[in-house]
Amino acid sequence: MGSLLQFMRLVGQLKRVPRTGWVYRNVANPESVSDHMYRMAIMALVTEDKTLNKDRCIRLALVHDMAECLVGDIAPADNVTKEEKHRREEDAMKHLTQLLSEGLKKEIYELWEEYEYQSSAEARFVKELDQCEMILQAFEYEELEKSPGRLQDFYDSTAGKFNHPEIVQLVASINTERNTKIAAASNSDPAS
DSSP states (O other): OOHHHHHHHHHHGGGGOBOHHHHHTTOSSOOBHHHHHHHHHHHHHTOOOTTSOHHHHHHHHHHTTTTHHHHOOOOGGGOOOHHHHHHHHHHHHHHHHTTSOHHHHHHHHHHHHHHHHTOSHHHHHHHHHHHHHHHHHHHHHHHHTTOTTTTHHHHHTTTTOOOSHHHHHHHHHHHHHHHHHHHHHHHHOTTO
16 A cells, blocks of 8 residues: 555544543544544634734644544543653654655654644644634533533633633633523523
8 A cells, every 4th residue: 555545544544533531521422533623723724813824723733633543532531641642642643754755744743743842823822722622512512412511621621721812712702602501501400
């Protein structure tokens, strides 16, 4: 099999790797890593921040979890140290990028490193998108399951982590809508 085809097939596995946090919380039909990365790329596409290189943000979003096609989605609950998680993902990225031409290998690996080390304004923005996308997904799961507030720990894990004005505004909108739904549910709950 050609190495480009092998790369595409490995990356395609991201469509079948469920996001571990949702699996651990017994969410029905949890999103895949690919689903998560796609919406992050769309979120980067629609940024209005002219100080950021939008194209670079999109590419960072598409690459940031690429290693998970080989190592899986390692969640905090897995009790894998940050160092070990980094080592596994680094090995996976080296393996994946070896399948590409020299120029692409360098570009994709360097994008992954930039995100991993948070070494640019774009990488830091995409890290905030990663967290924001997670709580947006949590909100949608709470709505789908008609269980407002059930996934509070995902919100708690992001407290104080948002600084970019656009993301702060989006998170505020998510929280306003979510809090309205939580309040409405507790007002209609006969036990309250």
